[in-house]
Amino acid sequence: MTTMRAPDKTRRLRTVLGEFSTGVTVVTYRDADGQPRGATMNSFTSVSMDPPLVLVSVARQARACAGLADNEFTVNVLAANQLDVALHFAGKPRNGPISWHEPESGPPRLTGVAAWLQCRPWRTYDGGDHVLVLGRVECHDARRLEPLIFHRGEFRRSGLKLLQLPRTVNFDGTAAGVWVGRVHELHALSDAGNSGEPLDI
Template identity: 55%
Template sequence: MAIDPRELRQCLGHFATGVTVITCRGDDGLPHGATVNAFTAVSLDPPLVLVSLDRRSKVCSLVESRPFTVNVLEAAQKDLAMHFAGKPNQDVVWDADSDCGAPRLGGALAHISCTPWQHYDGGDHVLYLGEVQEFRIYDGAPLLFHTGKFHHLGGDHDPLLWDDSADGPGGMSWFSAASTS
């Protein structure tokens, strides 16, 4: 069966994600960035995260050899996401660089600054593992992406608190198909 890339993209878009902007410095010393929703935690020991970058993006070639920051966008930063998605629309506010030298966006919900760890072929994308050197967390709600549109958590959502006191690895409860309880 041949896979239609547009239909696959539509299907994959049903997985709701957060929105990030990956930032690093270019050869010119200026900060560069790209909006990315393919980001995930990989390991706590060592501390690793993964970002998937389109091979055609300028940032893709830069991240391989220099520190970068994963900027987790706040619900009100839709315009900033569009700015780094190729539709420049504003003057960007930058925070001070991280200790490892990676630029950070102002107003983000979280900053995760990394040094390159490894990279892998991902077809039309490159998968980059970054070793977390520093992170910061701020108050706010995340900007979300689902079915090709930006969303945010409404004030009427009822968050479920995660109990990380369980016995499983990383504090998570693990169940097998053979479990009876």
Template identity: 50%
Template sequence: MPVDPRALRRCLGHFATGVTVVTCDGDGKPHGATVNAFSAVSLDPALVLVSLDRRSKISKYLEGVPFTVNVLSEPQSEVALHFAGKPMAGAPDWRRPDPQLAPQLGGALATISCTPWRCYDGGDHVLYLGEVAGFEVAGGDPLVFYLGGFRHLGPVYQAAPWLQSGDSPGVSWFTASV
């Protein structure tokens, strides 16, 4: 059964995500793209994944080069729009704490600097896996995207709701010897 891409996109928009800007070097200058298709993959080795439209400008620079995932903070909606194609008034706040790694954006909630691991065909996207070479966390609230717009987080739960579930590795039956 054929899937209507627009209807699918609307359906997928019901999954709230954080907002990141993936940055790298290309043609002697820094580049970035707003991405919400970002995921942790592995802790050992430490791997993350970003999915980019293969037609995007940054996609031609990303293969085989270091990149940084900049997790945007709540006040950075203008930065997100800038790297999605709506230029902001000023220039991005580029930073480069390590000249061997990709540039970072100032004001980010967290930055994850990666070296290239693998890339895979993902249909109209390319899946880039990066090995984490370093990371920093600044703290604050994340920029959240849901149903085509930026949102605010609600109140914090007192405890993670899954801690008492049967799927939690901390539950005693999970760690008991067989």
């Protein structure tokens, strides 16, 4: 049995995790001098509705890690046409200025985004080489824009909207729920290794 080296294990884990598609956010805040700052992050999730909490995972070595310590922040969910904005806050500056919205109070946010959530600090937790930052949502808004997607290490646009399974039909108009279930069984057998027994479809 060949032992996998640590860099290979990390690379493999990153590949596996990359199969989980996410949206793309830029988390914005003010630095110690009051200047607007931001960092591109795709490790973002809803945590609680009561109280309303969200979480971002920040690399310990990132400047944003210190910038978010006990600091208000805004999670900006990027629209599909904001790839240049995502790259800018990931360390590849765009040509031209960034369009900021600076409210009378609270952290700055970006314009043209699909959604935003303004947060005040709630808790931080040890997350290994990352810090898990929870914020309590104070205000928010959204627009019906196509989101920017991150999958397999690449930025993408979302695909076609799938019909809900109970409404899926065959070409002749009959319900296809059973057929869809059998396809799922075939995929499961393929992943696990077929025992050789025929599948009754």
